[in-house]
Each structure stands twice: as structure tokens, then as C-alpha cells.
Amino acid sequence: MFARPDLLLPVLGADTMREADRRAMADWDVPGRVLMETAGRACADEAERLLASGDAPEATVLAGKGNNGGDGLVIARVLHARGWSVRVVTLASRDDSSDDTAANLALLERLAADSDRLTLLAPDADLGRASGVIVDALLGIGVSGDLREPVATLAAWANRQSPRATVLAVDLPSGLNADTGEAPEGTIHADATVAMGALKAGLLLGDGPRLAGAVTVAEIGIPDRLLREHADAWTAGPDWLEAVLPQRASDAHKYSAGTAVCVVGSRRYTGAAVLATRAAYRAGAGAVIACTPESARLTVDAHNVEVMVAAQPETASGGLAFAALEPIRDRLESANAVLIGCGLGDEEPTQRMARALVGSDYGPSVIDADGLTALAIHIDTLAERSGGRVLLTPHLGELRRLLGDHAFTPEDRIATVRDLASRWNSVLLLKGMPSVVASPEASGGAVAIGPPGHPALATAGTGDVLAGTAVGLMAQGLAPEDAALAALHLGYRAAVSFRGRPGSMLASDLL
Incomplete structure (x- = not known):
């Protein structure tokens, strides 16, 4: 499990959320009607926050047949009570809805009979143009695949109302x-989403961040203990990073602050070595040693004067030679954490040397870039050597090479990283938008979803910075899974704080 689980937020999927909901009612005696009422009121509060200043308080509520639609009926009733003019398009009837949804529909029908500010409409009604707020309560968590009628037509109508309506x-x-x-064509594009009880994985993965808008979580009465018991994954709360980052003692010296040994670089790829070693320092390591080919020494020295360069024997084309293995192993005896890969290149002697280092008897390690390439056809031997202390940091292309399947695309990123982390007995950070981190089963088998993607990070070298940040944190004592997640958040926060145009940021700007 990740450190400070109390500061992690649970992330649930469709099945686990339904089970938490069921247990809240069956085991904790929380009435379903109370859950629906609380959910609807939380969304009504959000609708009021979203209403543009000066706009007339108007809402169009699109309510489906299930409990999601029941929440929509509560929203309509509450907004009407607060003085809004409300139109409700409902797919539900009293005969084909849950008891709670049917009860809220009956109540709304009685109110509509006595009010000219509350109108109930059929799904095929001409809705014209909308203003104010459109509430999407058509489908719940258990629906997947293409939208069917009449939902497809209503969703298309809602998507045409922007920017006049929110x-x-x-x-x-x-x-x-x-x-x-995943989102089929026509999925509603929301400006804001209120997640009921807990975040859903789909809000953070795939098309979710693009379609969900600003996401908030409403506490609706499901005990936090249940949500945590059923969590499929976690995401860091606002205080997690500050809580886990290492703090130096007042009497610290460079070696007590952690030594990172980085086996990086080649004549062709000196920049990767510079970025990774500098990131290890910026993450707080007290001493960083770069084991790099002799021909790369001057460049690494010139661009990062703090790094201690241990130049090594090289091949004719400037990669680390296999003869560097024993001198590097000597260096590893003083390491608190090790990085293997950034800029090594793919020469056979270099790759053979890198494979020999992976899983040796030294501190925890990060395997990135060309280090991952060295493992590509040997990955299933890693489980016996890793001791659960190896952090792998592939992007999707590198993961495909590790698996030997160039067409592989994970349908479920959470399940994929969890299964592979346990298969390889290593921590796995699958880079993407967002990145996902999993620890092996022996370490709890937990999965964390990283921060959302940021366009400024789409530039060469940010992966080297990430790997260096992770090894710098591991050198100070963070477990590999915590270092991975913290490195993702540090990089994201740095990108957010960049003051220039996102497309102009360089990897060195992160540092």
C-alpha cells in the first residue's frame, strides 16, 4: 500500500461502487431514498454555483430510468423549491423504475400540477434552445457502449447548447x-461533474478528463470505510505530496541525505544523463554519481557541475562497454538507490551490461528508457531478481516491447498495471495521460492514478526528469511506489506553475 493511505482518495468502478452502495443499505441501514436525496441536493448546490452571474435561474434536467435519473428528479425538485424555472425530460415511469425513483417521480408530478415553473416533458419533446444549467442524469455507472435512443438524441441536443448553457x-x-x-461518439461533454460518494475510475482515465469538466465528489451517506474497502485504485488527495516528501534533518550531510547512482548516457545521448542526474539532485538526493561513458564525461560535467562523474569504459560508438560492469558494481555498494537506462543506447554490449545490473544485490532501482529495452525479451526473469524493489517506468510503446506484443492496448489500465506489477514482482509506472502506478501483490497490490495530463509535459526529456526525480526520492528512503507517485505529482505541479506558453516549456524548465 502507498504511504499515508488516509490522504489518498478511493477510486471505484461500476461493480465496486454498486457493491458499496448495496452494503450501505443492507449492512449499515442507510435508506436508498436518503442516498438519492443527499446526492440530488449536492448536485443542486453545484448547479447554483455554476449559474452564471446575472442569468435567470433556469434548468433543464434530463433524467433516465435508473437511480441516476432518480437523482435528477431530486435535483429538479430542489432547484424548483429554490426559485428556479425547471424543465424535466424524464424517461422513467412509475412502473419501470426503482421504488425510490418512482417515489420521486410521483412527488414531482404533484408539484408540477400546481406550478408554472416546473414542467415535465416527454423524451421526444421539442426542447429548443436551453439557457442556465442542463443537468445530465440520463445514465448511471453501469452503462457502456454506444448510446441508444432516446438517450442519443437527448445527449446530442445537450452538446449543441454550449456555450449558452452549462x-x-x-x-x-x-x-x-x-x-x-472510454466514450462512444455522442457522449455528453460536461462542464462539471459531481461524483457520488467517490471518484469513478472513468473520470480520471481515457476520455474522462476531457469530457467530465471540473470534478467534485459529494459525500452522500455511504460510510468512508465501505468506499475504502471496495476501492479499485487510489488518487492522491491535496495534502498527500507534502506529507510523504522526505525532510532533511538539521544535522544532515550529503551522504546521509541519500546517494543516487545513475547508470546513464552515451556519446549520442548526453542530454538524458544531464536531465536525469540533475533531477535526482532537485528531488533532494545529497549525492548523485553518474556512471557514464568516458566520451560523455565532459558534457555531463559541464552541464551539471554538482554531479560526480565516474567515467566508464566504452564501446567504439560511445556506449557503455560490458567491461564497465564490475566498476559500476563497485559504485553501487554505496548507493541508496540506482537508476539504469536514460540515454544508454541499444548496443548489445551496453544492453547486456544493463541486464546484469538489474536486480543485483543493492538498493532499490529505477529502470527507464534503454534500461527497459535491455529487459525486453528477458522480462519474465525479473520477478526472481527484483525483490519488489524495482520501479519500471515504461510508456505504452515500451510496455509493448516488454510484452513482445506490438499491438497491445490495455482495455483496463488499472487491471493491467496491477496484474503486470505482480507478474514481474516490481512496481510498474505506466506513463500516459494520466500515468498509473501499481505495486506488486507482495507489497499490497495497490494501484494509484496519477495527476491529469498537462500539455507542457509533451516535450522530449520529461521522462528523464521523471526517472531522475523518482531515484532521488528513493535515495532518501521513499518506497518505489511512493517515489513514483510523488515524482508524477512534482512534475505536474512544476508544469502547472510554468509561466510561459505550455508549448514553449522544455524538460530543463521542470528542473
Whole structure:
């Protein structure tokens, strides 16, 4: 499990959320009607926050047949009570809905009979143009695949109303897969989403961040203990990073602050070595040693004067020679953490040397870039050597090479990283938008979803910075899974704070 689990937020999928909901009612005696009422009121509060200043308080509520639609009926009733003019398009009837949804529909029908500010409409009604807020309560967490009628037509109508109307999604934008974030054509594009009880994985993965807008979580009465018991994954709360980052003692010296040994670089790829070693320092390591080919020594020295360069024998084309293995092993005896890979190149002697280092009897290690390439056809031998202390940092292309399957695309990123981390007995950081981190089963088998993607990070060298940051944190004592997640958040926060145009940021700017 990751450090400070109390500061991690649970992330659930469709099945686990339904089970938490069921247990809240069956084991904790929380009435379903109370859950629906609380959820609806939380969304009504959000609708009021979303209403543009000066706009007339108007809402169009699109309510489906299930409990998601029942939440929508509560929202309509509450907004009407607060003085809004409300139109409700409902797919539900009293005969084909849950008891709680049917009860809220009956109540709304009685109110509509006595009010000219509350109108109930059929799904095929001409809705014209909308203003104010559109509430998307059409589909819940258990729906996947293409949108069907009449939902497809209503979703298309909602998507045409921007920017005149603001779209608020209840739990998930209709069409978005709660587990994977996959979205069929026509999925509602929300400006804001209120997640009921807990974040859903689909809000953080795939198309979720693009379609969900600003996401908030509403506490609706499901005990936090249940949500945590059923979590499929976790994401860091706002205080997690500050809580886990290492703090130096007042009497610290460079070696007590952690030594990182980085086996990096080649004549062709000196920049990767510079970025990775500098990142290890910026992450707080007290001493950073670069084991790099002799012909790369002057460049690494010139661009990063703090790094201690241990120049090594090299091949004719400037990569680390296999003869560097024993001198590097001598250096590893003083290491608190090791990085293997950034800029090594793919020459056979270099790759053979890198494979011999992976899983040796030294501190925890990060394997990145060309270090991953060295493992590509040998990955299944890693489990016996890693001791659970190896952090692998592939992007999807590198993961495909590790698996020997160049067409592989994970349908479920959470399940994929969890299974592979246990298969390889290593921590796995699958880079992407967002990145996902998993620890092996022996270490709890937990999965964490990293921060959202940022366009400034789409530039060469940011992966080297990430790897260097992780090894710098591991050198100070963080477990590999915590170092991976913390490195992702540090990089994201640095990118967010960059003051220039996102497309102009360089990897060195992160440092």
C-alpha cells in the first residue's frame, strides 16, 4: 500500500461502487431514498454555483430510468423549491423504475400540477434552445457502449447548447465508461461533474478528463470505510505530496541525505544523463554519481557541475562497454538507490551490461528508457531478481516491447498495471495521460492514478526528469511506489506553475 493511505482518495468502478452502495443499505441501514436525496441536493448546490452571474435561474434536467435519473428528479425538485424555472425530460415511469425513483417521480408530478415553473416533458419533446444549467442524469455507472435512443438524441441536443448553457453531469457524463473512461461518439461533454460518494475510475482515465469538466465528489451517506474497502485504485488527495516528501534533518550531510547512482548516457545521448542526474539532485538526493561513458564525461560535467562523474569504459560508438560492469558494481555498494537506462543506447554490449545490473544485490532501482529495452525479451526473469524493489517506468510503446506484443492496448489500465506489477514482482509506472502506478501483490497490490495530463509535459526529456526525480526520492528512503507517485505529482505541479506558453516549456524548465 502507498504511504499515508488516509490522504489518498478511493477510486471505484461500476461493480465496486454498486457493491458499496448495496452494503450501505443492507449492512449499515442507510435508506436508498436518503442516498438519492443527499446526492440530488449536492448536485443542486453545484448547479447554483455554476449559474452564471446575472442569468435567470433556469434548468433543464434530463433524467433516465435508473437511480441516476432518480437523482435528477431530486435535483429538479430542489432547484424548483429554490426559485428556479425547471424543465424535466424524464424517461422513467412509475412502473419501470426503482421504488425510490418512482417515489420521486410521483412527488414531482404533484408539484408540477400546481406550478408554472416546473414542467415535465416527454423524451421526444421539442426542447429548443436551453439557457442556465442542463443537468445530465440520463445514465448511471453501469452503462457502456454506444448510446441508444432516446438517450442519443437527448445527449446530442445537450452538446449543441454550449456555450449558452452549462452542462452538469450527475456521477458521470452519459456514455462515459465508469471503469475505463472510454466514450462512444455522442457522449455528453460536461462542464462539471459531481461524483457520488467517490471518484469513478472513468473520470480520471481515457476520455474522462476531457469530457467530465471540473470534478467534485459529494459525500452522500455511504460510510468512508465501505468506499475504502471496495476501492479499485487510489488518487492522491491535496495534502498527500507534502506529507510523504522526505525532510532533511538539521544535522544532515550529503551522504546521509541519500546517494543516487545513475547508470546513464552515451556519446549520442548526453542530454538524458544531464536531465536525469540533475533531477535526482532537485528531488533532494545529497549525492548523485553518474556512471557514464568516458566520451560523455565532459558534457555531463559541464552541464551539471554538482554531479560526480565516474567515467566508464566504452564501446567504439560511445556506449557503455560490458567491461564497465564490475566498476559500476563497485559504485553501487554505496548507493541508496540506482537508476539504469536514460540515454544508454541499444548496443548489445551496453544492453547486456544493463541486464546484469538489474536486480543485483543493492538498493532499490529505477529502470527507464534503454534500461527497459535491455529487459525486453528477458522480462519474465525479473520477478526472481527484483525483490519488489524495482520501479519500471515504461510508456505504452515500451510496455509493448516488454510484452513482445506490438499491438497491445490495455482495455483496463488499472487491471493491467496491477496484474503486470505482480507478474514481474516490481512496481510498474505506466506513463500516459494520466500515468498509473501499481505495486506488486507482495507489497499490497495497490494501484494509484496519477495527476491529469498537462500539455507542457509533451516535450522530449520529461521522462528523464521523471526517472531522475523518482531515484532521488528513493535515495532518501521513499518506497518505489511512493517515489513514483510523488515524482508524477512534482512534475505536474512544476508544469502547472510554468509561466510561459505550455508549448514553449522544455524538460530543463521542470528542473
